[in-house]
Amino acid sequence: MNASPITATLLVSCSDQKGLVARLTDFVFRNNGNILHSDEHIDEEAGLFLMRIEWDLKDFAFAREQIRGAFEPLASELSLDWELRFSDEDRRGAIFVSKFDHCLYDLLFRHRAGELRADFSLVVSNHPDLRGLVEYFDIDYQVFPVTPESKPAQEAAILAELERRRIEFIVLARYMQILSPDFVAHYPRRIINIHHSFLPAFAGPKPYHQAHRRGVKLVGATSHYVTAELDAGPIIAQDVVRVSHRDSVEDLIRKGRDLEKVVLAQAVRLHLENRVLVYGNKTVIFD
Amino acid sequence: MNASPITATLLVSCSDQKGLVARLTDFVFRNNGNILHSDEHIDEEAGLFLMRIEWDLKDFAFAREQIRGAFEPLASELSLDWELRFSDEDRRGAIFVSKFDHCLYDLLFRHRAGELRADFSLVVSNHPDLRGLVEYFDIDYQVFPVTPESKPAQEAAILAELERRRIEFIVLARYMQILSPDFVAHYPRRIINIHHSFLPAFAGPKPYHQAHRRGVKLVGATSHYVTAELDAGPIIAQDVVRVSHRDSVEDLIRKGRDLEKVVLAQAVRLHLENRVLVYGNKTVIFD
Amino acid sequence: MNASPITATLLVSCSDQKGLVARLTDFVFRNNGNILHSDEHIDEEAGLFLMRIEWDLKDFAFAREQIRGAFEPLASELSLDWELRFSDEDRRGAIFVSKFDHCLYDLLFRHRAGELRADFSLVVSNHPDLRGLVEYFDIDYQVFPVTPESKPAQEAAILAELERRRIEFIVLARYMQILSPDFVAHYPRRIINIHHSFLPAFAGPKPYHQAHRRGVKLVGATSHYVTAELDAGPIIAQDVVRVSHRDSVEDLIRKGRDLEKVVLAQAVRLHLENRVLVYGNKTVIFD
């Protein structure tokens, strides 16, 4: 097998019942697919079954445009929520930034290094500051300044631009504006934010200052899907780093930058590899 | 130099001013003491200077009972808050428990292994369950059942027992009763608690259930000094462990036990080695 | 579903071929079993397929003593290496120790806390020192002193005792004797050791001294299956802790004790829950 076979990935959730693993893997097997990874999770409290199956498309009985149709009858019978993705389809994404550049540059370099299966064609910002390197990388940089008054109009303008480009997902790489619930509703479970604390500790503004004031011995970063409620969406990835009384707020900010980059990139990668299933306000990470 | 010289440790805090490090270390040098460790911290916001000096008592100009008197004039001149400790004086401690035994046993074994410079003569509990092994270790186990009605009387009885034994510090090793502010006031900065979350996240009851519900990807433990406000005292030590959607609440509890043991033991050891200085609601850890 | 259903766990390895996941899960489904967890791994280099399936025995078509027979035809057809275990069968284990007690006590307490699905009836030692607490826990403690001359005879005596008790697996909880290849051959992949370094760094004796001399900034612990070659068996679990120039060898030893306990206990738990599959000199951990 070569290094990168082209694969299909099926993400499934439904109420738990007997035989789901067997019947879903049988669909692949019966149609001559070779399963590379399969993983499932049962949430007993919620009575929910969640599964991810990835198989090699080589020799599969159906062409990729036929797979959905072929799977539909089984999906109906089992009342599945499901999603099908192909490994060679880069998803169209936009990155939103303000003035902090570390997460933006980190994503751009990872993208260039082939770590992220995405097609980033647009950076949206409320400030002009970060245009330079973005354009050096041949990515469009558009500025939408936001004031309390202009916010509804600007969000509408951003949405129009995103739709024009058929953007599928958004990364908030330290974007310092709060998106309206209406905006968020256009991209359910498809806006990934990085919050610079170990949520639910220190939600809201200036978490490093809050952490310094409280005297914690670790600071964290949390990447989550954006929902209507601020900093309360389903968590995708988290990590922490050790700090001490010797660290000023500036040191926390510096140490935190490294965390934010790694945690956000991890969440984006998991999202793009179809390894995240949201249920309720939580996530299953098939890693 | 042999493995364990007998040392004196001076903990100092005062408002910042020039020359403090030089003048304090000069006190030791002038009197023929050999400094083994010195460490200081300046909190610029608070304008506060904090220092720890540890020196070998061998050949020191003063006998240990004279040192306080010899240091007093300098301390007055510089308006110091200060504390002097000797490494061979085990401090008298009591451990409070309820029904969870892991932190208790962990402390008893570390104590037996010589990790903790303490003399634990008493375990206080509101339940009789854990008597067995404590008495196997020749430590007294006293039960003070607590109800809302009996609490004031029982706290008074516990305090009397602690005073009778001249207990200097208390470790709450998963003691499931909230101590009254009045009780706490008898042991300021000398009651060490373990809370089974990464504070300030998930303060209050059942933090592992809260963490499971929120879907965090790490769970933590926090050891802190007890103050009148629940779970809000100065933090001494914290750590986290990675969890996933595969972990049930029971798994979080199991993983958390290991964290709780290590974090509490670390805090107790730091306290006993005079490495913790509290200022405001924060700590300096001289490690 | 109640908290602890009785489950069967099937561990399988074979050369990779299409349809394995489907056919194996179908065996469970067809016989009315409810799969709780399934996980597989393909080692592409080795062309190897490895899988773990755990299902609820409630309502399963076969009584547990019939399952092996019912599965045999499929196993033959697919040329499987396989193993079947039941969650309510505690495995008979022996713990080997010398003079360090921390890993021993840690295992005994975890066992008592219900963390380990094992029946520990015997502690073997080359020294009498740790008899006390072991017997307090109602576990037999047998001393087999070992000299270079007596080693073959003592190993034979130990083996006889293990066989008499039908011991299935052995935990070396800081046992300071090297077992002969002949002894090891009696318990292939069933002797779990803890080595107090991050293998392959610092194999052999006195790893903390080696680490201190090299000036590393982290020290580790490694739990592995014992093979004929010293410290070279398949790794089950590893972890590290941060150290600095301030840490003496004694500090490394103290910090290392906490690591050793956690890493060894984790490996034993994974082994007992049938989450470890060895292939070549490596392990797959189904966690």
Place this chain on the structure above:
Amino acid sequence: MNASPITATLLVSCSDQKGLVARLTDFVFRNNGNILHSDEHIDEEAGLFLMRIEWDLKDFAFAREQIRGAFEPLASELSLDWELRFSDEDRRGAIFVSKFDHCLYDLLFRHRAGELRADFSLVVSNHPDLRGLVEYFDIDYQVFPVTPESKPAQEAAILAELERRRIEFIVLARYMQILSPDFVAHYPRRIINIHHSFLPAFAGPKPYHQAHRRGVKLVGATSHYVTAELDAGPIIAQDVVRVSHRDSVEDLIRKGRDLEKVVLAQAVRLHLENRVLVYGNKTVIFD
């Protein structure tokens, strides 16, 4: 006190003797300097005393060019090895790379973000590949292709260029050539390398492949000063990240990149802030 006072930092090592802390801090105090940080370490085995003192230059009795002369008599009397640095003097550095770009770009961005007190005017490479972004950042990029035959001449050419620019320290940011002992002797304790393993495990070439073959559960990165012996110099910083059987060699390489960036940047920062003291083959890190 404002955010960034201009400071002097004194790094000292000598054989241990009484009064060193007092006499050294007294030099600063007597001359009206305000000590911001002081930290010392005694290596008892080696009988060595090591200290770092940082003080605010504001109001100090001596102008910076006079401090060395003023300190010399005390240094002679105490037979000190010592070094004096000023916080506003950026050190001239060169970065060496081959074809992997992640460490290079990471350093360039940190430098731009003000994290590193250095003046990087030159990137040296044995390949032309990474010229683009380096020149975008207005840094010279010079290619010195190396073959076994041309190596002595090319090293001489590189040395000449470094001397012309008065380069003080070198960062090997995944430079895939082994520097000759003669080259290394020109920059003792001033060449910082990143090795992509947890040294001393997996020294030499292709450490991720070695790690994958051994089946370790963590992979690491180590930053160290380069000495004549390959991968054996004094360690400045190390860290690890968790891996599993699911990770291919490519995954280890990807995860390792994040480690390498953070560990190398940490070592460079410690070096530039004069927080590293080498003694024997080890380091003291004054952090």
